Amino acid sequence: MTDAGTSTDESRHLRCVAEEVAAQSADHLMRAFRRPMSVEHKGGPYDLVTEHDLASEAIIREGVTRAVPDSVVLGEEGGLSGTGRVTWHVDPIDGTVNFSHGLAFWCISIAAVVDDVVVAGVIAAPALGEVYAADLTGVTVNGVPAGPRRVEREIDSLVISTFPRDLDLESNGDDALTASGRIIRSYGASRTLGSGALGLAHVATGRADATFDLHTNSWDVAAGAFMVRLGGGRYLGCENGVVDEEPRTSYRRPAYWATAAHLEHPTLRSVVTDLTAGRQLPAEQGTHQWRQAPSASA
Numbered sequence: 314m315t316d317a318g319t320s321t322d323e324s325r326h327l328r329c330v331a332e333e334v335a336a337q338s339a340d341h342l343m344r345a346f347r348r349p350m351s352v353e354h355k356g357g358p359y360d361l362v363t364e365h366d367l368a369s370e371a372i373i374r375e376g377v378t379r380a381v382p383d384s385v386v387l388g389e390e391g392g393l394s395g396t397g398r399v400t401w402h403v404d405p406i407d408g409t410v411n412f413s414h415g416l417a418f419w420c421i422s423i424a425a426v427v428d429d430v431v432v433a434g435v436i437a438a439p440a441l442g443e444v445y446a447a448d449l450t451g452v453t454v455n456g457v458p459a460g461p462r463r464v465e466r467e468i469d470s471l472v473i474s475t476f477p478r479d480l481d482l483e484s485n486g487d488d489a490l491t492a493s494g495r496i497i498r499s500y501g502a503s504r505t506l507g508s509g510a511l512g513l514a515h516v517a518t519g520r521a522d523a524t525f526d527l528h529t530n531s532w533d534v535a536a537g538a539f540m541v542r543l544g545g546g547r548y549l550g551c552e553n554g555v556v557d558e559e560p561r562t563s564y565r566r567p568a569y570w571a572t573a574a575h576l577e578h579p580t581l582r583s584v585v586t587d588l589t590a591g592r593q594l595p596a597e598q599g600t601h602q603w604r605q606a607p608s609a610s611a
Contacts, residue, residue: 319432321449327381327399327425327433328448334376335421338369338405339439346440347415363413366390369405373423377401389532400426402535408508417441422510424535429561434536436514445514447540452517459518460544461573467580470522471502473512480528485588492584499580513537516573517544525570525581527588538564538571546573549582554590556582 342365351364370388378384383397389404401423406412408419417440425433436445446453453459464470476496481489497503500523506512510533512524517540526533538548542560550557550566557563568589570581 319427319430319449323427324425324432324449328435328446330377330380331401331423331425331433331435332437332444332446333380334373335423335435335437335444337376338372338421339437341365341372342369342406342412342421343439346412352413362390363406363409365412366406366409369421370403373401373403373405373421377403377423387532389530398427402426402532404510404530404532407510407533411507416507418506418508418511420508420511420514422532422536424532424539426535431535431539431560431564434539436510436536436540438511438514445518445540447517447536447543449543452540452543454518461517461541461546462519462522463574464522465574465576467499467576467578468501470500470576470578471504472496472500472523472525472581473504473506473515473521474525475505475507475509475512476526478528481588484527485591488588492588495580496584509533510537513541513548513571516546516571517541519573521573523570523572523578523581525568525585527568527585529567529569531565534569535564538569541571541573544573545575546571547575549585551585551589554586554592556586 345365353362367390370390374386381399383399385395385397385400387393387400387402404422406419407422412419420436420438423435424431433448444455451458477489477493509526509529514537515521516524541548548563548571549569550563551568552566557566568585570585572578
């Protein structure tokens with residue numbers, strides 16, 4: 314049993330429900346992907362919603378409440394509905410900009426929460442042909458057990474994110490660009506891919522070593538944060554510069570960074586805590602540990 318009083322059997326059941334409804338949503342979305350679609354701006358020129366975000370969420374809401382009548386659903390598009398013991402945090406398409414432009418890096422994210430504790434989660438990326446699923450027994454990719462890789466230094470790590478984007482520039486101005494430069498210098502590789510949920514899934518399963526965001530919601534991160542922690546990684550929420558690593562609350566914070574191992578990642582800590590607190594970020598901090606370059610004969 315977990316602190317939430319959830320048994321392993323119940324966790325598995327909730328994961329199976331999430332996988333089933335994610336598959337139903339994926340069927341709809343793949344029929345629509347790379348075809349003409351209606352796109353609207355819901356919160357500004359960079360915040361898109363398509364007719365398929367709405368259809369996907371409707372499929373998921375109907376599916377989870379039919380399978381688990383004792384359910385509340387908190388979705389990105391439809392808000393909060395229902396009453397019950399289990400709360401589902403649902404992002405019907407994480408990476409809508411990618412989806413609407415025909416890029417394959419988008420996903421469906423579903424997390425089951427009991428007494429504020431995430432106990433099951435699914436991140437389905439149908440255009441990539443992958444389903445990341447987690448219950449209290451562990452994490453799988455397409456049914457095969459998976460876990461993070463371990464690195465000991467930032468310079469050996471791959472960090473993926475959605476940073477910097479419009480919200481970061483609006484909130485922090487040129488400090489966001491300074492932070493982006495620091496990350497590029499501190500990490501072996503940095504990639505901006507446009508889906509926070511998939512970033513977390515990649516950290517949890519060894520495709521990347523760290524990820525972060527300054528502007529997020531529980532439906533983006535609840536499933537992925539659970540997956541990272543199951544593999545022994547860290548998920549640290551942050552609000553106004555204050556760090557929260559408590560599993561019951563951290564996924565509800567508006568910013569975070571997550572790592573595959575217990576390496577401290579001082580650059581990400583500084584970027585996330587300083588920018589969310591409104592502090593000016595120094596251009597450089599600390600000493601970089603550079604990797605040995607390959608010889609000309611290598």
